[in-house]
Amino acid sequence: MFTHVDAVAGQLGRGLLLTLAMTALTFTGAVAGGLVVAVLRICPVAPLRAFGAGYVAVFRNIPLLVLLVLFVFGLPDLGLLYPLFATVTTAMALYWAAFVCEVVRSGVRAVPRGQAEAARALGLGFGQCLRHVILPQAVRPMVQPLGSIFIGCALSTSLAAAVGVAELTGQAEFLTLRYDQPLTSFALTTVVYVALTLTSGLVAGRVERKLAVAR
Amino acid sequence: MKPLTKARRDDIHLLFDPPGPRARRRIRIATAVSLAVFAALLAFAVRQFAAHGQLDADQWRMFCEWPIIRFLLSGLGQTLLVTAVAAALAFPLGGIVALGRLARNGPTRALARTYVELFRSVPLLLLLYVFLFGLPGVGLTFPVFWQLVIPIVLGNAAVVAEIFRAGVLSLPRGQTEAAYSLGMTHRQTMSGVVFPQALRAVSPALVSQLVRLLKDSTLGYVVSYLELLHQAKVLGEYYHAVLSTCLVAAACFIAVNSALSGAASWLEARRA
Numbered sequence: 001m002f003t004h005v006d007a008v009a010g011q012l013g014r015g016l017l018l019t020l021a022m023t024a025l026t027f028t029g030a031v032a033g034g035l036v037v038a039v040l041r042i043c044p045v046a047p048l049r050a051f052g053a054g055y056v057a058v059f060r061n062i063p064l065l066v067l068l069v070l071f072v073f074g075l076p077d078l079g080l081l082y083p084l085f086a087t088v089t090t091a092m093a094l095y096w097a098a099f100v101c102e103v104v105r106s107g108v109r110a111v112p113r114g115q116a117e118a119a120r121a122l123g124l125g126f127g128q129c130l131r132h133v134i135l136p137q138a139v140r141p142m143v144q145p146l147g148s149i150f151i152g153c154a155l156s157t158s159l160a161a162a163v164g165v166a167e168l169t170g171q172a173e174f175l176t177l178r179y180d181q182p183l184t185s186f187a188l189t190t191v192v193y194v195a196l197t198l199t200s201g202l203v204a205g206r207v208e209r210k211l212a213v214a215r
Numbered sequence: 216m217k218p219l220t221k222a223r224r225d226d227i228h229l230l231f232d233p234p235g236p237r238a239r240r241r242i243r244i245a246t247a248v249s250l251a252v253f254a255a256l257l258a259f260a261v262r263q264f265a266a267h268g269q270l271d272a273d274q275w276r277m278f279c280e281w282p283i284i285r286f287l288l289s290g291l292g293q294t295l296l297v298t299a300v301a302a303a304l305a306f307p308l309g310g311i312v313a314l315g316r317l318a319r320n321g322p323t324r325a326l327a328r329t330y331v332e333l334f335r336s337v338p339l340l341l342l343l344y345v346f347l348f349g350l351p352g353v354g355l356t357f358p359v360f361w362q363l364v365i366p367i368v369l370g371n372a373a374v375v376a377e378i379f380r381a382g383v384l385s386l387p388r389g390q391t392e393a394a395y396s397l398g399m400t401h402r403q404t405m406s407g408v409v410f411p412q413a414l415r416a417v418s419p420a421l422v423s424q425l426v427r428l429l430k431d432s433t434l435g436y437v438v439s440y441l442e443l444l445h446q447a448k449v450l451g452e453y454y455h456a457v458l459s460t461c462l463v464a465a466a467c468f469i470a471v472n473s474a475l476s477g478a479a480s481w482l483e484a485r486r487a
Contacts, residue, residue: 162340
């Protein structure tokens, strides 16, 4: 394997780039989607509330791999054929949005009730109360769980290898089959994943300290 | 006082006052609009299904035939078997690792910590590939069942260890101090006082972990172990009905996992 250092580094590098891109897109999509679902779950319109609750119930309980198989092999049967990368990323963002929604909800619950009551007593409406009073205080308890979700996103992108995306895990498998030095390529890939998760954990801790609110 | 306590249970009313006449009208309009949008989406989905022949009888009739049902049920059985065996191994292993992390002996602590950090940050699929492609290369080959179960156990034991540790740390210090002052040794304190209480505290989290184990068992799809997802794939390809079998399998997974999640929140509520 050591005679192929360049080729191997190139393969793993490409895999890593794909993993990072997928993680970033999935996480961004999941946060945006999760916020929307969280707002739907607490809004006064009953059908939207029911939709939010149903969404979370379905997407929290379906295994991600089942969702990926459904999207990648099932949707083309409905004439909905999109590029593989887009399909996989969308499925993962939809999956993680349900978890982000639950984090947002528990973050909002962590804000003392009096804050919302005071805001309403001052005449703030639903949107104003959420934007100026609740969310700024709810963000801090959400940082650590969102960090865990980011790590979860990063690790779950490896499942894309099972449906044919050549990201980091897929490249590790490919290199193993190609160069017959399995333990080396797996060790390298493991190091990359550990570095990725440790960095995310550190960043989450730093952001949390930055966002500390004095009460 | 009564409306307040009712509202307290209902976090919907946290963010806005009880709606007045004008707000009620707006809510009614929004309800009508959202129902119309949902109806349109449903109509689009049905049209899309129908246009591609996914609503034809031959896509769905097979789910009424006993051999097919039995085939899928055997897959579900294998899924549950993998989950149960993995849980039976991962929970005790996680407990041992948690004990290691709480030990007074420095090297044991460091070892347990390394285990947790490593296996929490390696994707399960990569671990599975190690057992599938890596270890056979150095002469270690496991039967398919264990190629699936061992990685799941190794990965989940790290998470379970952290759950146990959080449970132990959440106990009041006084429990340990009281046990020591009664003359109990570290081992007696852990096994007789701390762990039983921690176990009760984390039981909802452990039941939720079962959901994750069940999700992980779908990786049998990768090692060609005949669990539910793999069975569904085989069936779907044989009958050219990938979408319908996938949807049926997804419904099964959601049903079982919802039951587990429900049990977890029931435990949580009973404890509170």
